Amino acid sequence: MSYTTGILCGICTVGIAATIAAADNHATTITIATVNNGDMMRMQGYTDHFTQETGIVVDWVTLEENILRQLITADITTNTGDFDIMTIGMYETPIWAANGWLIPLDDLSEGYDAADILPAMVDGLSYDGSLYAAPFYGESSMVMYRTDLMDAAGLVMPTAPTWDFIAEAAAAMTDREADINGICLRGKAGWGEGGALITAMSNSFGARWFDEDWNAQFDTQPWADTIHFFMKLMAESGPSTYATNGFNENLNLFNQGKCGIWIDATVAASFVTGAESTVADSAGFALAPDNGLGRRSNWLWAWALAIPASTDQEAAAKQFIEWATGTGYIELVAENEGWANVPPGARTSLYEHPEYQALPFAQMTMESILSADPKNATVEPSPYIGIQFAAIPEFASIASEVSQEFSAAYTGQQTVEDALAKAQILTTQAMTAAGY
Known part of the structure; x- marks a missing residue:
């Protein structure tokens, strides 16, 4: 066998x-x-x-x-x-x-x-x-959105939106009675699932995993700002299951017409415009959001x-x-x-x-890929290469634990402050043990 x-x-x-x-x-x-x-x-x-x-x-x-x-x-x-x-x-x-x-x-x-x-x-x-x-x-990653819902909200998606605009648009498109979430984002535990999304997002808020001396940075304001913004956005405009949703779950929601905005991998563009999508004719695309600090939240x-x-x-x-x-x-x-x-x-x-x-997503996909810089992903200097990850052997194990702590905050099992404090401690311990 x-x-x-x-x-x-x-x-x-x-x-x-x-x-x-x-x-x-x-x-x-x-x-x-x-x-x-x-x-x-x-x-x-x-x-x-x-x-x-x-x-x-x-x-x-x-x-x-x-x-x-x-x-x-x-x-x-x-x-x-x-x-x-x-x-x-x-x-x-x-x-x-x-x-x-x-x-x-x-x-x-x-x-x-x-x-x-x-x-x-x-x-x-x-x-x-x-x-x-x-x-x-x-x-890379980019914004995918419902043009019909955006039009109904009286808004126009910029080519390069900010997170504040995304929050505004998501709130305007949310219709709980019609089972339409304004936005769908990954919250699922796993360094390559929700961990990838929140790390890329944190870059645009000025956060980083480590400073130049490999000290963990979860006890900083940019990380607190990132998690609080994410949770508020999802509580107000996201699906109730966001803490356990990953790529495939959000793809299904978007294709079923249950998401106004989805920020995720550019590879999804062919699926949201394909035969299995109920909203294929109203799918639009934009660059991943920034927060005015010179870094977008797209990965590579x-x-x-x-x-x-x-x-x-x-x-x-x-x-x-x-x-x-x-x-x-x-x-x-x-x-x-x-x-x-x-x-x-x-x-x-x-x-x-x-x-x-000629495809509607081809140019935006290429622009997103070209704008991603793994060697210069954070606002403040960092010692690692990578956008949604740090290219060191210890990262996968550490980030899996960190994402578990974040998901526990998403589900209300602990506060954001507790999650970040635990992330700081476990990351520091792991990096110390590894000799950094």
């Missing part, structure tokens, strides 16, 4: 028929761990094309973001070798590459055209001059495919990466589902294609 069917049955997507075929035909099989986001689910639907072209069978393990991170981190750190490809991001890639846990991707074929990958994505997925993960899609991220050093299927894994993150896959999706549904944010050539340029 395969690992995926034997261990994770019920929470993952598994190519059971493909596994049986591999056993019967002794075909090469690779196992891929990935996140349950829409573009990743779409890729799985095209896997048969790859198998037909190469004879390589693909087994999928598809998980919710927080669970995926736990599983692949445990696998990579223990050299277990259950996966041939892992879906990781800009946080993990340079850290894992530095530890020798990933195989470099410098020898991909000339036809793959690695030079076409957006420089921002290459920078975030490289270590010591080598690419260690290939971006399947890249993203890529879901990318990397090969763990423990694999014994390196060649087959590289074949899949070239197929899934190359221009041929983009053209395959465009041919079958239209240009709006291709994976965005990874390749320069995509944003030069006339049919893609």
Whole structure:
């Protein structure tokens, strides 16, 4: 029995028929761990094309973001070798590459055209001059909103709104009787879920995780201002479930017409304008908000495919990466589902294609990506690289605990002051123990 069917049955997507075929035909099989986001689910639907072209069978393990991170981190750190490809991001890639846990991707074929990958994505997925993960899609974050509700409120969304305007517009669009929330934002615990949103937001309020000497900064006014503003905004105009809502929950709410404004990953644009959205014809886009301090609240991220050093299927894994993150896959999706549904944010050539340029979200997505600066994300100087994360090995564990404290404040289990005090203590303790 395969690992995926034997261990994770019920929470993952598994190519059971493909596994049986591999056993019967002794075909090469690779196992891929990935996140349950829409573009990743779409890729799985095209896997048969790859198998037909190469004879390589693909087994999928598809998980919710927080669970995926736990599983692949445990696998990579223990050299277990259950996966041939892992879906990781800009946080993990340079850290894992530095530890020798990933195989470099410098020898991909000339036809793959690695030079076409957006420089921002290459920078975030490289270590010591080598690419260690290939971006399947890249993203920043931006404002997505209902133009019809904005018009009804008598307001016009600026191209570059402030948080004060977002709060005003959200209040004007909220209609509790009609089950319309003025705004939907992530509050779900997890450093890559609600933690990503609140950290990016905090940058625009002048907050930072650490000062230049690596001292925790949660006992500062900018952090208190960020959390209080967020909670007031969500209490007045957000869904009652915001403390447990992540990307997928808010996507569903927006597509069902239950959100006036949603600030989240730019990759969501194709979904809110797609066939499953009830508000596709009234979706507008703007840059993520600022607070007048010179920093916007948009992040930079890529879901990318990397090969763990423990694999014994390196060649087959590289074949899949070239197929899934190359221009041929983009053209395959465009041919079958239209240009709006291709994976965005990874390749320069995509944003030069006339049919893609014509999409209502293409320009705003590119502007959002280009405006994100991981090396200069905070108002006050900080010692780390990263916008919604600090690119140090200790961050994931610390930030997961911090996000739990924030979520406890969101649900009324403790005060904002208590949450920030606990965040300060646990972060200080962890950083001291790590030798900072």
